[in-house]
Amino acid sequence: MPNPFLQDLDGRQNPILEGDLSLLGRNYVPDSFPHREGQIDHLVSLLKSVTRNINPSNILIYGRTGSGKTSCVIHVTSMLAEAMPGRVIIKHINCQVYDSIYSILVSLVNSLSDNESQNIPVSGWTIDRIYSELIGRLSAKQSFLLIVLDEIDKLIQKGGSDSVYVLLKIADDLKEKGSSIIGITNYIGFLDSLDSRVQSRLSQETVMFPPYNANELKDILEFRIKGILKPDAINEGTIALCAAIGAQEHGDARKALDLLKLAVEIAIRNGRSKVGEEEIIQAKETLEVNVLKETIRGLPLHSKFVLLSAILSEELTKRPSFTGEIYSNYCRIASEVGYSPLTPRRVGDIISDLDEYGLITTKIASMGRHGRTRYIEANEKREEMKNYILEEEIFSGFRGKNIGKQTRFEEDWLGGEKDRLQNVMETTMDPDSIQEREDKRE
Ligand SMILES: Nc1ncnc2c1ncn2[C@@H]1O[C@H](COP(=O)(O)OP(=O)(O)OP(=O)(O)O)[C@@H](O)[C@H]1O
Ligand SMILES: [Mg+2]
Incomplete structure (x- = not known):
């Protein structure tokens, strides 16, 4: 029988590729950079x-x-x-x-x-x-x-x-x-x-x-696929979709390239002659699962504790959490698994890092006469994130039995202001400027 492995590698037989697909991968450094x-x-x-x-x-x-x-x-x-x-x-x-x-x-x-x-x-x-x-x-x-x-x-x-x-x-x-x-x-x-x-x-x-916008990402993708994909193997709309997804992820060229490369692999695997929007969507779903899992696994230990604290605090109160709540529950988690907690300042840095990774969102809420405060929401994949963290060996005996609500905080601060909090939760701010404000306040 003809060698089926050779079929994919042979550009003449492959309707999609005309060059080496690995050049779209992370280790390849091109010799020019559009928009840079x-x-x-x-x-x-x-x-x-x-x-x-x-x-x-x-x-x-x-x-x-x-x-x-x-x-x-x-x-x-x-x-x-x-x-x-x-x-x-x-x-x-x-x-x-x-x-x-x-x-x-x-x-x-x-x-x-x-x-x-x-x-x-x-x-x-x-x-x-x-x-x-x-x-x-x-x-x-x-x-x-x-x-x-x-x-x-x-x-x-x-x-x-x-x-x-x-x-x-x-x-x-x-x-x-x-x-x-x-x-x-x-x-x-x-x-x-x-x-x-x-x-x-x-x-x-x-x-x-600065982050790339969708048009810039589209130019970058078009530049990067030259000599790798056959000109008819992908149309402009499909590249634009890939670029738009990358732009949503704060203009991330790596994300757009990973997505395109995986979509090409899926199309080849399914014997298609073109890479279409369907493959891009499928690649997006696959990447989201992989990236999330990889990101969580690669986090330093204390970042895992902080993220878990954000998720569990939110589960318990059914609302976004405040820095103080996250810190108290973080200390309980760290102690339960046998680690000394870091200082609030270090945990503040970790919160900013987690925000940077898109695992949590940090926002500023105006609490009227109580001034401003920072509140934190885990991203929508809370349940998956929690499971990936808890799967790790260090959490094998973890029960989370000490995790608690800050009831005093709720009574004192929220009291009659729950509706107001709901409204102000819409206010979003750049995490860097939040950090600046907090630093100034300190
Ligand atoms: N203007 C561009 N043209 C072509 N390829 C690009 C361009 N910008 C980025 N890339 C590609 O996107 C990927 C991500 O770029 P790079 O690793 O340099 O990002 P970074 O800013 O260092 O990100 P991080 O902060 O996550 O380390 C690389 O594969 C790189 O080759
Ligand atoms: Mg880098």
Whole structure:
């Protein structure tokens, strides 16, 4: 029989594909970026000083998830490396993985090894010793060092100003060549927790990546499918639908690309000759389940406690919850499974992160003479989220027996104002500005 696996791989036999579908995947970095020309030009102009032997400013890049930050930085820094072989070292660090200054310094030193025998151990050395080794190796190499700290907020959440300070200091201690930092984040609120000196040095230049709108996403998809999908395999309306769904998710290009790639896979699997709206809808449903599960599984432990608290508090009171209620129930959950609760401030940061992931929605309500307050609602997939969390081993003996309502709060605050609360629940605000307001109030 003809090999059925080869059929799908052979472009001539496949009515949909004319190129490699994996190029729509997450690991591929294209060589141009529609609607990011301004940001790329800006980054290039800032980094050009390296070619003139001048230390460039440190740069902070801010934008929501899927707005092209990581890929554009990889694109620009690869061009710089290509233009100056051996004279510039680019180290891209994902701070979700390397979230301590110790692990970052070890990784920097080891990336300067000529062979494995020069690698230093991943534990055992003091920070001072690793740092001196780094400066020694960089001075010997006579190269410029560019450190990209992707998801820098994760590093700062754990290590505070000190962690960045050490990396900023490299530039002062290198006599010949320089060093600078590109920080990437989708949560700019972390800057507030930094010393003002570190804050201003880190954000000498800021480059913003605004969310894409549906038209921009459509251009991006059309650009990305060139050479991969046959021109007749998909029509404009189907691409527009995919772009519109991505735009709803705060202009997320990753989401739009994932959706399109999966829709193509579904169409191929079903032996279709075109990718249509039906496949896009099917892909959307599949992705929603997978993404939600993956997102919940990947959350840090205390974020799971906070999310579970938001869901259980809401289940109990049948209304959105207030920060204080979520905090009390979070403490009860953490204690029941054997963990010490974090401070209210840290939990406030976690609430902002959960909002960023779309797992909860944070809104501001005006409570009339009681002033303003922040209230929180879990997203509509509460039941699924709760089940994914409770499926995990750590919750195996969890009963939630201590979860409670803040009855005093209800009586004192809500009393006769329940209707008013219903009305003001409509007021929505950007979570960043909520954070700002709360910070000001503190
Ligand atoms: N303008 C664009 N043109 C082509 N592809 C793009 C564009 N913008 C983003 N992409 C693609 O969308 C996906 C998401 O981009 P990227 O990973 O750079 O986002 P990000 O801003 O770093 O998101 P996060 O904050 O979640 O890390 C990548 O596959 C990237 O190649
Ligand atoms: Mg990124």
